[in-house]
Amino acid sequence: MINTAVFQNKKAAYYTLGCKLNFSETSTFGKMLMELGVTGVQEGEKADLCLINTCSVTEVADHKCRQAIHRMVRENPGAFVVVTGCYAQLESERVSKIEGVDLVLGSNEKADLIQFLSDAWTSKESEREMGESNENNSLHQYFSVKTKNIKSFAPSCSRGNRTRYFLKVQDGCDYYCTYCTIPYARGNSRNPSIDSLVAQAQKASEEGGKEIVLTGVNIGDFGKTTGESFVDLVKALDQVEGIERYRISSMEPDLLSDELIDFCATSRAFMPHFHIPLQSGSDEVLRLMHRRYDKALFAHK
Template sequence: MMTPETVAFYTLGCKLNFSETSALARQFAERGCQKVAFEAGADLYVINTCSVTDHADRKCRKVVQQALRRNPAAFVAIVGCYAQLKPQEIARIPGVGAVLGAAEKFRLAELLTTLERPAAGQPGAVLASPIAAATEFHAAHSLGERTRTFLKVQDGCDYSCSFCTIPLARGASRSGSVASVVARARALAETGVKEIVLTGVNLGDFGLQGPERQRLETFTHLVQSLDETTDIQRFRISSCEPNLLTDEVVRLVAGSRRFMPHFHLPLQSGSDKILGLMRRRYRRQLYADRVALIKDLMPHACIGVDVIVGFPGETEADFLDTYQFLNELPISYLHVFPYSERPDTLAPSLPGRVPERVRSARTTQLRSLSEKKKRFFYEQHTGLETEVLFEDDVTNGLMAGFTPNYIRVQAKYDPLLVGELKPLRLTGVSAAGVMEAEEIGLLV
């Protein structure tokens, strides 16, 4: 039986994965198992995997190898999206002791007590039910890793985008209740947390609850309740589908003192043809309307955009449609991804495969556009007096923090500033692409 005294974690992928890793760490702490740094040579290594990023298999294997270098006798458990999609494949990676699927991962601490270390040359144990069994919502939040806390309020997705494996890896959409999220936010406020980022797989679909997944509440209800009934100073909304970010939610944020003027809206393509092939639930005009409303109500709002280039069928004209669309929109930065084939999705079977070199070239062009957009957005705010929440993120004697509208600000390290809101005047963009600032009347 596996009864570890120390445990180390490694997380691949999104903010949601980080919040879930933190929840697993707290479960082990409650059982008296000490969390240690990855390099410390733990008894147990837990690797939380992702299926969205490229080369999931290679990354998983490398982290397993590095864990066993730290402690050849360690037990290695794999959880996360990739573990649900390819459990048998992962179990055959040398050194893996167990693979847990979406319905089992939050029982990891309990299930480990029933497992034996596999014999040399044998695969690890596989505890992975079909994804239909993942029906329960498990609350999670990150704490301690950063000043900002990622609070999971929703999981799973009912959409069927032709490029995405997330519904296969995480199951159907499900949520906590507004009351439970508010209670957790209040508890976090009591620990000194100043900023919470609301996270989920399909955040705007919040409200499906219980075994029958009835829509008992909406994302609007959640935003309004958190704004009115908690003491958290800053909330941010992580990625939200443009068709689910309603006008009502935008107006609530615009009138709120707690919700920051910062939105992340996945676009994926500026071509209606490609959006159709992707099975997205909106077209570019709806996206443009959302951006226009945000900037009309909050001219200083930061808007981030996800884009996929090189999707099957994307011609040069389609890509230029996307480029021109983004160039004309008052957005702040881009997250650009070259299309990557995913097993068990529809997209790889579509005609018009785009060569890798073309995908790479288009990625480079949009990332260059992103840098221009970001610098322009930053420069527009030179001279602005605002508040910066500093993080424990120190490089070469400098620390970083963020304004309400997500401008990254750099200042000389001062331990008293970590986790504090500091009034500053933004003075200009540095050569490194971050904003510099000064105290009102005194250079930081």
């Protein structure tokens, strides 16, 4: 059970590294916390809660994550600090040992972030009231299952202070490319149903949303969980009244079907624009990277 009292009249600071999907998830966490009585810090204020959503695409990203954690701890003394995201999944024990970090949640556990946070923050508040040192207590907890056991999907349809929403349609990746850590950090490809995503888009429209960006780790792989397809999702979302524009985030060239291209060229609301990654112009390098396309396929798209 969530202890709502621990959240009342608290102020939170958020820091996000990495992709649009991370920003969307952080925004959703912030909205959930706001509903429990937590407000965002204003300039010059100290936070009671710090949430860092991390990235781990490269060693540089890992270094930036550690820097961000140290900075948040330093600037908000005494705050409850929770770290989640890809770096938290891959290096959960290491992150938990950073001074000032109270809770680390991997990719599977962040779907239940509020419950984990409620339990751990309540424990910390109780120990403070009893005057106990938390140096050797149950805090500094970390929770992360192995990659093969990452099954949860945390829904996210969020916005900042504008009318553009970010709708998470997919998570995880089955493309174990040579250089990439994301499948290990996010787990295998999974997705919710088209009906549930249409319902989220309709709610965004009712809230005044005009534009939705579809986000995910490998969104063209949508459908692995439900037996549906990405083009069917696009066609269903195009019918949601009130949403004037949809944009599709980065999509692998081998998953960008001609049917999808043709539909977006004439659809009511989907913008005729695609971001198609190209890691190399060399077929040999693409093969060594375990990419699932070559120059000819990319040129065709």
